[in-house]
Amino acid sequence: PCYPGSELGIVSDDVFAWEEYPLSVAVIGAGYIAVEMAGLIHGLGVQTDLFVRGNRPLRSFDTYIVDALMEEMQRTNLPLHTGKTPVSLEKTDDGQIQINFADGSNHIAQKVLWAIGRKPNIDKLNLKATSVQLTSSGHISVNEYQETAVPGIYALGDVTGEKELTPVAIKAGRLLAERLFNNKPTAKMDYTTIPTVVFSHPAIGTVGLTEDEAITQYGQDNVKVYTSAFTSMYTALENNRQMAKFKLVTVGENEKVVGLHGIGYGVDEMIQGFSVAIKMGATKEEFDAVVAIHPTGSEEFVTMR
Numbered sequence: 001p002c003y004p005g006s007e008l009g010i011v012s013d014d015v016f017a018w019e020e021y022p023l024s025v026a027v028i029g030a031g032y033i034a035v036e037m038a039g040l041i042h043g044l045g046v047q048t049d050l051f052v053r054g055n056r057p058l059r060s061f062d063t064y065i066v067d068a069l070m071e072e073m074q075r076t077n078l079p080l081h082t083g084k085t086p087v088s089l090e091k092t093d094d095g096q097i098q099i100n101f102a103d104g105s106n107h108i109a110q111k112v113l114w115a116i117g118r119k120p121n122i123d124k125l126n127l128k129a130t131s132v133q134l135t136s137s138g139h140i141s142v143n144e145y146q147e148t149a150v151p152g153i154y155a156l157g158d159v160t161g162e163k164e165l166t167p168v169a170i171k172a173g174r175l176l177a178e179r180l181f182n183n184k185p186t187a188k189m190d191y192t193t194i195p196t197v198v199f200s201h202p203a204i205g206t207v208g209l210t211e212d213e214a215i216t217q218y219g220q221d222n223v224k225v226y227t228s229a230f231t232s233m234y235t236a237l238e239n240n241r242q243m244a245k246f247k248l249v250t251v252g253e254n255e256k257v258v259g260l261h262g263i264g265y266g267v268d269e270m271i272q273g274f275s276v277a278i279k280m281g282a283t284k285e286e287f288d289a290v291v292a293i294h295p296t297g298s299e300e301f302v303t304m305r
Contacts (some may be wrong), residue, residue: 003086003089004090005088005091006045006087006089006114006247008089008097009028009089009097009113009117010111010112010114011118012033012115014113015041015113015147021044022109023085023110024046024047024110025040025041025049025099025113026048026099026111026112026113027049027050027113027115028084030053030117031057031058031115031116032208035058035198035200036198036199038078039200039201042078043200043201044256045110048059049079050078050081051084051086051099051107052082052084052086053100054082054083057069057080058204060210061204062206062211062212062247064211064247065206065247065262068245069204069263072263076201083132084103085101085103086099087263090091092108094096095113096108096109096110097109097110099112108261120138120140120158120159122140124137130153131149131150132148132150133149135161139160140155140161141160142154142156144189145179145188146172146189154176157169161183162189163191164190167171168189170275172189175189175202183238186252190279193278194207195274196271197268198242199268200269202242202263203263203267204267205260205261205263205268205271206259206260206261206262207271209259210259210261211223211247211249214249214259218251218258218303222252223249223251224251224255224282225247225248225249226247227245227304228246228247228249229239229243229244229245230243230297230300231294232244232264232265233296234266235265237238242264243298244262245262245263246261246262246264247259247261248260248301248304249285254283254285255283255284256281256284257278257287258278259278260275262301266296266297266298274301287302287304288302290302
């Protein structure tokens with residue numbers, strides 16, 4: 001980031017080079033990495049604070065799930081500071097780092113972790129010598145087939161600004177190879193039903209549309225949602241009980257399931273299989289027709305009423 005003193009902060013890669021735990025860490029960011037690193041460091045017993053510019057982290061995720069994450073952060077004493085835009089960092093007299101925010105407040109921590117996203121690493125490609133075009137965000141502009149404006153030059157993965165996930169880049173690369181070398185000219189990436197997991201504490205799993213996205217696309221009257229909240233069986237007998245919350249987003253008279261979201265123990269392992277159902281266009285009735293596996297968290301997805 002281009003803030004005065006920003007070089008005093010570290011990035012997520014640097015955490016894995018620590019030889020000892022710091023006394024305190026301030027994590028700045030609202031996305032996957034910010035939430036995951038804050039949960040990881042907090043879980044190691046380090047005083048951890050998470051700062052976000054908006055009113056919540058993971059702004060592109062379903063609000064029902066993010067609300068549950070925020071409740072869990074509060075329950076486990078991981079402070080979440082909203083409405084915080086950093087303007088500068090500076091060293092304190094005792095060697096710590098002070099973050100100064102736009103609202104006039106400040107926060108002092110031993111380490112500051114920047115987790116606000118990364119710009120495409122394309123500076124040394126000399127793209128100016130070509131007609132390859134960039135987007136307003138500095139990513140390489142491509143069409144649905146990973147083609148740039150120059151025939152024979154392709155781009156995929158994070159540099160295109162699409163879903164910045166390793167498996168997405170791998171899949172897009174394989175499909176590009178299929179088109180170029182295996183006589184499958186129409187094979188292309190479908191970005192609408194990509195399953196994803198945030199390895200927060202507890203984990204979040206999601207595939208398809210959020211409720212708000214479904215309403216925008218299909219209209220309020222055509223959207224029906226189902227939710228379930230319960231205590232994870234894994235923690236049911238512990239003093240530190242962990243809440244789980246699941247949600248289905250359906251559209252139309254046949255209640256096609258266009259979004260599936262969950263937070264709780266084991267949801268990271270559940271989401272892959274349910275993603276197949278979403279990809280195939282399963283309806284709520286077809287979910288209901290499945291015999292539940294008890295006692296598991298995944299049974300909630302096929303027993304919601």
